[in-house]
Amino acid sequence: MKEHVVKIKSITFINYNVLRIVVERPDDYDFEPGQATEVSINQDKWKDEKRPFTFTSLPTDRVLEFTIKIYPEHNGVTEKLSKLEKGDELILREVFGAIKFKGDGIFLAGGAGVTPFISILRSLEYEDKLGNNQLIFANTTKKDIFLEEEFNNLLGNRYTNILSEEETQKYAKGYMDKDFLKSKIPHFSQFFYVCGPMEMINSVVEDLKELGADDDKIVTEEY
Known part of the structure; x- marks a missing residue:
């Protein structure tokens, strides 16, 4: 499974427990609206902690966006994500997902x-x-x-x-x-x-x- 290391371009809370994370977009990395990828944090002890997150950007955007709900009580990946800053790195993997638009x-x-x-x-x-x-x-x-x-x-x-x-x-x-x-x-x-x-x-x-x-x-x- 190919991995892509990308830098965080911006990270902000849009609600008390929801993060918007914008990252670099690797070349030839495509998705359909509704699809997701497994994400981990490119830091020791976190690289193998993979979690599925959905792309919330447009397929035509030059960057990738994730909108992620934080669960502090779990003391896990989402809590760690909430502590990251611009310039920190995430690891993205293959695109997957069965939720696609089929009609109104x-x-x-x-x-x-x-x-x-x-x-x-x-x-x-x-x-x-x-x-x-x-x-x-x-x-x-x-x-x-x-x-x-x-x-x-x-x-x-x-x-x-x-x-x-x-x-x-x-x-x-x-x-x-x-x-x-x-x-x-x-x-x-x-x-x-x-x-x-x-x-x-x-x-x-x-x-x-x-x-x-x-x-x-x-x-x-x-x-």
């Missing part, structure tokens, strides 16, 4: 599971093909929502947030369950893109099928 539909994201959809939606906007795509973004509390302004600008009223543990006037309260999906989705003959914690993916996919979605039109990562 509904993007169903739980927490950091929204990251594959960022590049897809940005690319659709770049190509003037946003169409009637819709995003439903599930989080625990309001403070966990990130890129809200961008999603609003991209999708307007086709962007919905739902919070599981906080009640507000602005956002729906509850879980992305069958009743909620039925209330928000006009028909189930379109494509569905699902990404998030495994438990959420399994539950949502089962609900979609029971509501009439075609198995061939449900797109998830392959584990």
